[in-house]
Amino acid sequence: MAAENQSQQAWTSRRVIATLAVSGLLLYVIFWTPPTLGRFFSRVGGTAVMLVLAIALAYIISPAVERLRSIPVPLPERTRRSIAAVFVMVVLAVLLWLVFRATSSGISAQLQEVPILYEKASTRLQELSDNWLQTYAEKAPENIKRFIEESSSTWTESLSEIGGRVFEWVIQAVSGVFFLVELVLVPILAFYFVTDSRRIRASTLGLLPIRYRDSVDELIGRLNAIMHKYIRGMLLVCLIMGGLTAAILYGAKVSIFLLLGLLTGLAQLIPIVGSIVVAIPIIGIPWLQNGFTSALIVGLLYGLLNLLQANLIMPVVLGREIKLHPVTVIIALLIGAEFAGIMGMLVAVPVAAIAKVTHQWYQDLAEANEEPL
Numbered sequence: 001m002a003a004e005n006q007s008q009q010a011w012t013s014r015r016v017i018a019t020l021a022v023s024g025l026l027l028y029v030i031f032w033t034p035p036t037l038g039r040f041f042s043r044v045g046g047t048a049v050m051l052v053l054a055i056a057l058a059y060i061i062s063p064a065v066e067r068l069r070s071i072p073v074p075l076p077e078r079t080r081r082s083i084a085a086v087f088v089m090v091v092l093a094v095l096l097w098l099v100f101r102a103t104s105s106g107i108s109a110q111l112q113e114v115p116i117l118y119e120k121a122s123t124r125l126q127e128l129s130d131n132w133l134q135t136y137a138e139k140a141p142e143n144i145k146r147f148i149e150e151s152s153s154t155w156t157e158s159l160s161e162i163g164g165r166v167f168e169w170v171i172q173a174v175s176g177v178f179f180l181v182e183l184v185l186v187p188i189l190a191f192y193f194v195t196d197s198r199r200i201r202a203s204t205l206g207l208l209p210i211r212y213r214d215s216v217d218e219l220i221g222r223l224n225a226i227m228h229k230y231i232r233g234m235l236l237v238c239l240i241m242g243g244l245t246a247a248i249l250y251g252a253k254v255s256i257f258l259l260l261g262l263l264t265g266l267a268q269l270i271p272i273v274g275s276i277v278v279a280i281p282i283i284g285i286p287w288l289q290n291g292f293t294s295a296l297i298v299g300l301l302y303g304l305l306n307l308l309q310a311n312l313i314m315p316v317v318l319g320r321e322i323k324l325h326p327v328t329v330i331i332a333l334l335i336g337a338e339f340a341g342i343m344g345m346l347v348a349v350p351v352a353a354i355a356k357v358t359h360q361w362y363q364d365l366a367e368a369n370e371e372p373l
Contacts, residue, residue: 054189
C-alpha cells in the first residue's frame with residue numbers, strides 16, 4: 001500500500017508536464033530539427049567552424065597558460081593570465097611555422113603527384129573492367145556485362161571529377177577573404193576564452209536560481225575536465241596515427257607518404273568512419289605504385305595499427321571516462337552527419353561524451369537524494 005502511494009506521489013503534475021515536454025521536444029528533434037539545422041548551418045557554418053576551432057585551441061593551450069600564470073610575479077592575476085596566453089600562442093605559432101617550413105616543400109611536391117595518381121587509378125579501373133569482361137564474356141549475362149561497362153566509365157569519370165573538385169575547394173577556401181578573417185579571429189577568441197573562462201563560468205551560473213548553482217557548477221567542472229582530456233587526447237591520437245601511417249607508407253616506398261599521413265591524422269577526428277574512409281587511398285595507392293604485395297603489406301600494417309589504436313592508444317590517452325561503445329559512436333556520427341554534415345560528424349563524439357557525463361552527474365545527484373533540476 002505504501003509503495004502504491006509512493007508511486008502515485010511520484011507522478012505529480014510537475015513530472016507529467018516535464019515528461020510531456022521532453023516527449024514533444026524529442027518529436028520535434030526527430031522530425032523537424034534536421035532541415036532546420038541544415039538551413040541554419042548553411043548560413044552560419046563558417047562562424048560555427050570558427051567557434052569550434054577557437055574552443056579547441058583554448059583547451060589545448062590552457063594547461064600551459066595555467067602553469068605560466070602560477071609563476072609568482074608582482075602582477076594582477078588577470079594580467080599574468082593574459083601575458084601567459086599571449087606567450088603560449090606566440091610559441092605555438094612559431095612551432096607551427098617551423099613545422100610548415102620543414103614539410104611544405106615535400107607536401108607541395110606530393111600534391112603535384114595527386115592528379116597523376118587519379119589518372120592512373122582511372123586507367124587501372126578501366127583495365128580491370130575490360131579484363132573481367134574478356135575473361136567472363138562467355139559466362140556473364142548480357143545485362144551484367146552492360147552494367148559493368150557503364151559502371152567502369154562512371155567510376156573513372158567520378159574519380160576525375162572528385163580530384164578536380166577537391167583542388168577547387170582547397171583553392172576557394174584558401175583564397176577566400178572571409179576565411180582568412182575567420183582564421184585570424186580564431187586565436188583572438190581562444191585568447192578571451194582562456195583569460196575570461198572564470199568570468200564566463202560565473203556569468204553562466206548567475207543566470208540560474210541560487211539553489212541550482214552548486215550542482216550545475218559541479219557539472220560544468222566535469223564537462224570542462226572531459227573536454228580538456230578529449231581535445232588534447234584526440235590531438236595526440238592524430239599525431240600518433242598520422243606519424244605512424246606516414247612511416248609505414250615511407251617504408252613501402254609510396255611517393256605521397258606525407259600527404260597520406262596528414263590525411264590519416266585528420267581522419268582520426270571522425271572516429272571509426274574516418275579510419276575506414278582513409279583506408280581506401282592508403283591501400284589503393286601502394287597497389288597502383290608498387291603492386292598487390294605492397295598493398296597487402298600496407299593494409300595488414302594499417303589494420304594492426306588501428307587495432308592498437310582502438311584497444312591501447314585510445315583507452316590510455318582518453319581514459320575510461322570518455323570511452324564510448326562503437327555502436328554509440330557510429331550512431332552519434334550518423335546523427336551528426338544528418339544534422340550538420342561534416343561539421344556535425346566532427347562534434348558528434350564530444351557531444352555524446354558530454355551527454356554521458358551529464359547522465360552520470362544526474363545519477364549521482366539522484367543517489368545522493370538531491371533534487372537535480
